[in-house]
Amino acid sequence: MWAESTTAQASGPSVIAAVVVDELVRGGIETFVYCPGSRNGPIGFELSRREAAGDLRLHVRLDERSAAFLALGMTKATGLPTAVVTTSGTAVANLLPAVTEAHYSRIPLVLVTANRPLAELGTGASQTVEQTQLLASQVLHVQHLQVGTEPDPAMNGSVRSQICHTLAIGRGRLRGRPGPVQIDVPLSSGLPPASRVVPFPSGRPEGRPWIRTAPRDRAAAAPHAIDLTRGTILVAGDGADLDAVPATVPCVVEPTVDAGGRRTLHPWVLDHIRPEQVVVCGRPTLHRQVGVLLARRDVSTVLVSDGDDDWVYAAPHIDVVTAHPVFGGAVSPSWAEQLEHVDRTVRRAWSDTLRDDGHRRTGLGVANAVLDALEPDDLLWLGASNPVRDVSLTGCPPFGVRALSNRGVAGIDGTVSAAVGAAVASPDRTVVALVGDLTFAHDSAALQTGVLEQVPDNLIVVVSNDAGGGIFELLEQGHPLYRSAPFDNTFERIYGTPQNVDFAALCGAYAVSHRTVDTDELGAALRVARRAKRPVVLEVPVTRTTLRGIHAAARQRVGASLNADASALIS
Structure with missing residues (x-):
């Protein structure tokens, strides 16, 4: 049976494109990001037709790298798979950074x-590369659709089943973990269809996918008992799900983890306690304290994992890996009191440190000001360099605020594009992106929006401009030694890397509102930006050269307070 009846003759590429789009929609893909090209033209025409019919949402972007990160942000914000459609050649190679993050x-x-038809591959045809291998190490599955240049009777079921199989892998229903997948579509030509309506073979009745796959039952895994009467700390990194964790379990939680309203511990608490056991959920990557704790031989470690990870957290002494932790017993009141005391001390030290006017004029102060200005139901997108760490150190996202960040490989690439994707996918909530100046400059082209495209008018980008790479100030290479002879200006050139970019002019070129504000003005500026109904960039000039000293001052305050408390107890 054919889904559309018409006397117009449909070309092979148009029919193949129609079948591909139809089965993707049936498989639950509601949003597509299309990058213009000739070879993928038949798919573009079909996407446009199906959008007009109300079957999907379509966004068009010029740059495949930015488009892929846009789709990544959409998927993170909604939890629903998003498709990116490209032409052949280097267009596919430009997907790699976002695909790596997604992986x-x-x-x-x-x-x-x-792609070109199989017969043209390896012949030197224009825009022909081995694109099924370009992304192979970072996708869970590559499906090169087995189709000829013209449809044949067996094509419909074959193509549809291949797409269903690929989508099931991407969702984690066949191989246990979700991730990116590639569907490579050979098309003999980019010619548009002969008519608006393309006849194509029908799918299953009632809009069902060709093949249905049920989610795997992870709860069927063997349970592992965790005794909370022992001194226990749970460390939750990006991707952690705390729904099954009792609210009484002491947790150190990264900003991108939904804490469910529970009270969490400051990461610096880990420097001053000695737990008996640590439970690790998700993928913690922010704080070195976690790695130091997990490397201790006197601490038993339980890693919560479904067994389908490509990695095991870098701790040499993991005792148990389990997909089904079961918490039992009660947390000792003395243990809970000790943790709360250290947590209060650390947070008070940071609060006192940031009261200094000069200290507020840093990325730490900007993060603190942003957290204070957030409202329930906001979405906070954090740059993967210092901003996400600054938020973790100076506070935590308020209850009801969701925080997202590209923590998979923690690169700055595509950060603004991903935030734009989150804003476009969440039009009813304000999206506040907190990024550094290098991150913003690296991906500023994400602000480019086509005249006919949806504008992310709910997006506010806060640029903490410290004139360079502030994160390196806190690492080993940021030691004052590397700012003097014999190294001279080496640090500034290869790590600080200050740029000569006029952000106001840059935003003006993209018709985006720009305003430069002081840290103390940021809260009021954010309130005004919420009412702008257009993308807004708030640039906050700060310094980075004092960061090392600020961290040292905060640590000194913590140590002095805890030592004084210990002396008082002894006396």
């Missing part, structure tokens, strides 16, 4: 890449 973040990104 390590377990994001089911769907890559639909148009």
Whole structure:
């Protein structure tokens, strides 16, 4: 049976494109990001037709790298797979940064890449590369659709089943973990269809997918008992799910983890306690304190994992890996009191440190000001360099605020594009992106929006401009030694890397509102930006050269307070 009846003759590529789009929609893909090209033209025409029919949402972007991160942000914000459609050649190669992030973040990104027919591969044809191998190490599955240049009677079921199989892998229903997948579509030509309506073979009745796959039952895994009467700390990194964790379990939680309203511990608490056991959920990557704790031989470690990870957290003394932890017993009141005391001390030290006017004029102060200005139901997108760490150190997202960040490979690439994707996918909530100046400059082209495209008018980008790479100030290479002879200005050139970019002019070129504000003005500026109904960039000039000293001052305050408390107890 054919889904559309018409006397117009449909070309092979148009029919293949229609079948591919139809089965993707049936498989639950509601949003597509399309990058213009000739080879993928038949897919573009079909996407446009199906959008007009109300079957899907379509966004068009010029840059495949930015488009892939846009789709990544959409998927993170909604939890629903998003498809990116490209032409052949280097267009596919430009997907790699976002695909790598999706791979390590377990994001089911769907890559639909148009290709030359099999007979043309390896012949030197224009825009022909080995594109089924370009992304192979970072996708869970590459499906090169087995179709000829013209449809045949067996094509419909074959193509549809291949797409269903690929989507099931991407969602984690066949191989246990979700992630990006690639559907490579050979098309003999990019010619548009002969008519608006393309006849194509029908799918299953009632809009069902060709093949249905049920989610795997992870609860069927053997349970592992965790005794909470022992001194226990739970460390939750990006991707952690705390729904099954009792609210009484003491937790150190990264900003991108939904704490469910529970009270959490400051990460610096780990420097001053000696737990008996540590439970690790998700993928913690922010704080070195976690690695130091997990490397201790006198601490038993339980890693919560479904067994389908490509990695095991870098701790040499993990005792148990389990997919089904079962918490039993009660947390000792003395243990809970000790943790709360250290947590209060650390947070008070940071609060006192940031009261200094000069200390507020840093990325730490900007993060603190942003947290104070957030409202329930906001979405906070954090740059993967210092901003996400600054938020973790100076506070935590308020209850009701969701925080997202590209923590899979923790690169700055595509950060603004991903935030734009989150804003476009969440039009009813304000999206506040907190990024550094290098991150913003690296991905500023994400602000480019086509005249006919949806504008992310609910997006506010806060640029903490410290004129360079502030994170390196806190690492080993940021030691004052590397700012003087014999190293001279080496640090500034290869790590600080200050740029000569006029952000106001840059935003003006993209018709985006820009305003430069002081840290103390940021809260009021954010309130005004909420009412702008257009993308707004708030640039906050700060310094980075004092960061090392600020961290040292905060640590000194913590140590002095805890030592004084210990002396008082002894006396």
